[in-house]
Amino acid sequence: xxxxxxxxxxxxxxxxxxxxxxxxxxxxxxxxxxxxxxxxxxxxxxxxxxxxxxxxxxxxxxxxxxxxxxxxxxxxxxxxxxxxxxxxxxxxxxxxxxxxxxxxxxxxxxxxxxxxxxxxxxxxxxxxxxxxxxxxxxxxxxxxxxxxxxxxxxxxxxxxxxxxxxxxxxxxxxxxxxxxxxxxxxxxxxxxxxxxxxxxxxxxxxxxxxxxxxxxxxxxxxxxxxxxxxxxxxxxxxxxxxxxxxxxxxxxxxxxxxxxxxxxxxx
Numbered sequence: 001x002x003x004x005x006x007x008x009x010x011x012x013x014x015x016x017x018x019x020x021x022x023x024x025x026x027x028x029x030x031x032x033x034x035x036x037x038x039x040x041x042x043x044x045x046x047x048x049x050x051x052x053x054x055x056x057x058x059x060x061x062x063x064x065x066x067x068x069x070x071x072x073x074x075x076x077x078x079x080x081x082x083x084x085x086x087x088x089x090x091x092x093x094x095x096x097x098x099x100x101x102x103x104x105x106x107x108x109x110x111x112x113x114x115x116x117x118x119x120x121x122x123x124x125x126x127x128x129x130x131x132x133x134x135x136x137x138x139x140x141x142x143x144x145x146x147x148x149x150x151x152x153x154x155x156x157x158x159x160x161x162x163x164x165x166x167x168x169x170x171x172x173x174x175x176x177x178x179x180x181x182x183x184x185x186x187x188x189x190x191x192x193x194x195x196x197x198x199x200x201x202x203x204x205x206x207x208x209x210x211x212x213x214x215x216x217x218x219x220x221x222x223x224x225x226x227x228x229x230x231x232x233x234x235x236x237x238x239x240x241x242x243x244x245x246x247x248x249x250x251x252x253x254x255x256x257x258x259x260x261x262x263x264x265x266x267x
Contacts (some may be wrong), residue, residue, distance in 0.1 A: 020115050027119030032126070035089075045088070045127060049081035050134035051198070057143065062102040064143040071147060071203065072227055074139035075155065079222045081131035082159050086166035087173075087186050089124040094174025095182035098261065123168070128163060129156070151230050156228035161245055162222035168250035169218070175257035193219040218246040 036042055057073045058064050064073075139145040147155070169189070173182055194200055196210070203211050215222045221242040228235045234235025 020118075023086045023115035023117040024122065027075065027116050028122040028126075031093075031119055031123040035123070035127070039166050042127070045081070045085050045131050046134055049077045049084075049131060050138045052080070052083045052140065053077045053135055053138050056200070058138070067144045067146050068231070069202075070139065070143035070145040071231060073133055074143065075226050075230055076199045076202070076223055077135050078132040078155075079161060079162070079197075079219065079226055080194050082128045083164045083166045083193065083199075083219060083222065084164050084190050085128045085131050085189050086124055087170040089245070090120065090125065090167045090170030091173040091182050091186045092170075092179065093120065094171055095177065095179040099179055100172070112252050124167065125160065125163075128159070132156075132159070151232075155230040158226045159222075162218075162225050165218045165222075165243065165246035165250050168247065168254050171254040172250055172257050173255065192215055193200060197218070198223055216242065 033049065053073065057070070057077075063069045123200070173185055173189070176182075177185065196214050197217045198206070198214060199219055203214055203220065206214060215238050221239050224236065224239045225243060227233075
């Protein structure tokens with residue numbers, strides 16, 4: 001076998017072409033750098049859920065001193081942290097990139113588009129993990145929340161799975177409207193899903209009709225899914241079914257809106 005046959009694929013300048021993994025890490029690194037250039041966005045993602053736990057849960061000793069209720073409160077605000085991060089990261093980044101000339105230029109490069117998608121998921125995931133750290137710390141220090149280490153890991157996996165619909169919803173919003181409109185819509189969607197999904201107020205306090213509506217929202221489904229992963233018990237069929245349905249529907253919507261946007265800008 002000749003040396004030419006065993007040599008790695010090389011570009012026109014004689015250098016080895018970067019792999020998808022390397023391009024993904026490169027895009028993710030620069031995406032995080034760009035995000036950290038707006039400190040208020042990072043501070044809001046990292047601080048607000050922990051402050052909500054500190055101000056609204058910790059003073060309620062009936063909840064804070066009960067291990068089961070306190071753990072569910074920590075889980076609810078962790079879901080909120082991941083949800084808000086996913087909606088803002090995918091929604092605002094998509095809407096903002098559509099208005100920049102840099103984005104069409106990136107599409108002309110030979111790098112595969114999957115590298116950019118994976119980079120966005122990676123950078124969003126890292127910020128999501130960072131966002132739940134303050135919540136866990138506040139919950140561990142000031143409430144009776146508790147869970148075995150392996151249950152905590154299971155909860156992180158459940159958070160990652162349940163975050164997919166929010167990423168796709170954010171992407172759909174980003175492709176559906178301009179940046180300034182996307183900011184307002186994402187805020188409305190985020191707080192609407194948080195309240196009706198039982199992330200700020202436990203569903204046990206809901207009226208029957210509101211509790212029934214709540215079960216159809218991705219935020220309530222994510223909450224129940226993570227609670228099941230951390231605390232055990234039975235998993236209602238509407239939880240995992242709802243996550244699958246929301247993932248499928250939001251994926252179709254994001255793809256259709258992407259094609260519409262591509263047809264408008266590149267025809």
